[in-house]
Each structure stands twice: as structure tokens, then as C-alpha cells.
Amino acid sequence: MWQGRRPPTPSAEEIQRAARAVVKVLAEHGFQCCLIGSTAAAMYGAENRNPRDVDFVILPSPSQTNPETNSIDIEELKHLITENNSSDFYLTPSLNPTATYQILHYILTPQFPTPSLPLHRECKVDLLLPANIGLPPYIPPEKIHYEEYFPDIPLAPFLLLLLAKVRAWAEHRIDERRRMNERVKYDESDIRELLDLGVNEYMCRLGELESWAGENWVMDVTREYVRPVVERFPRTGRMWEEMGFVVKSEWSLPPV
Secondary structure: OOOHOOOOOOEEEEEEEEHHHHHHHHHOOOOEEEEEEEEHHHHHHHHHOOOOOOOEEEOOHHHHHOOOOOOOOOHHHHHHHHHOHHHHHHHHEOOOOOOEEEEEEEEOOOOOOOOOOOOEEEEEEEOHHHHOOOOOOOHHHHOOEEEEEEEEEEEEOOHHHHHHHHHHHHHHHHHHOHHHHHOOHHHHHHHHHHHHHHHHHOOHHHHHHHHHHHHHHHHHHHHHHHHHHHHHHHHHHHHHHHHOOOOHHHOOOOOO
């Protein structure tokens, strides 16, 4: 299988095909979702890099946002997706021997569906719950975004995508694993491009996000993740402020 070499990066068309397949199979099982991560950024207009996989957030209903009553199990959902004999998806064990989860893949080469075949290619699919990645536990379906060129692929709200990327940057910076540290430079490139899009293309305003995510959640994310980004890249401060973020602590402001 590619003789020890990394298989070619999926094309834009292949990534879009994988995303549509995920949306379709989840809908067949009664689940709503939205795309997040680098593929969502690309569909919003980011051009700094080519995505290699697709990340989807499963949208719980309001009754499923309580961890004690949450009926969504991601591993069960993965098995549900792959249990059909005609499925274009399959599971493999995690490379981490201590992990209890499996990796979901979408088959890009239906003529070579078996992973052991030399020309087999796939796209990794991550299924995520909002609360497990630091997002508000409930994302209203009416806040999901659809781009003109991708009307059948639901995208995470833009500011939520940007803040998820900022959180990933903060976590990758302190991660002891080298492969995670190496992602920091890509995160920083993503953040710069998304900031530009948020200010100049989508004219995002924080108040709209606060209206459903809540002021407390926004304040926590700003303090823990946005302000460190501004400290690292001071020139971005103006862009964050233009969208409505308070990037300076009240303790750093001059007395009135």
C-alpha cells in the first residue's frame, strides 16, 4: 500500500465527496451534524492548505446536552455507519495501543475497497460531540451555515470554527508529543486567514454568537485562548476587537 510512502493528499473533489457521504449516512440514521476543522475552513474560503480529512460535530438535541442523559455514543455511531455490507466506510484500530476508540475511514477508491489493496485510498473521518471539544453543548440547527458552492454540506458557524482553531492552537503548543507541536505553525496560518475572512468577508460580530452560546462561554474562551493569541501576535488584536472581542484584561486597562 503505497510502499511505505504516505498516500497522496485527497483532492478537493474527494474531500467534498467524503463530506457529503458522511452527511448522508448520518441523516439516514437520524443525526444532524456540521463540518468543522480545516475542511470547513476551506469551504468558507481559506486557501492556505489542502485538508486531508473531514471532522464533523454531531448536533445533540437540547435533551441530549446533559452528560447524564446523553444518548449519543460516538463509538456506537461509528459501528452503526459501517455495519451495512454496502457501506463505503470502515473502521481500523487506533495506532495508540491504549486507546479504546477506533478510526473511521471513507473509501475514496470503490474499485479498490479493501485497505490491503495496493491502490486503496481513504479519507479519515472524525465524529465529535460539542462538549468534548470545548464547544457550547448545544448548537442550534438554525445557526448552521451553508455556502453557495456547497449547499448540501452543513458548516459550523464561522466564529465557532475560528474559536475551535484557537483552542487547538493553544493545546498543541503545550502538548508534549512532537507531532502535535508540529501542528502549531499550521494552526497559526489557519487563524490568520480565518481572522481576515471573519473581518473582511463575513463581517462577524461576537454578539450574534453570544446570543446562543452564552456570555459566560464566550468570556471563558476569550480569557483562556483568544488573549494568548493576541499576546503572541499583537497585530491581530485590532481584528479581534473589530469583531467584538475584549482582548485586554480589565486589569490591564488604564484607570478611569
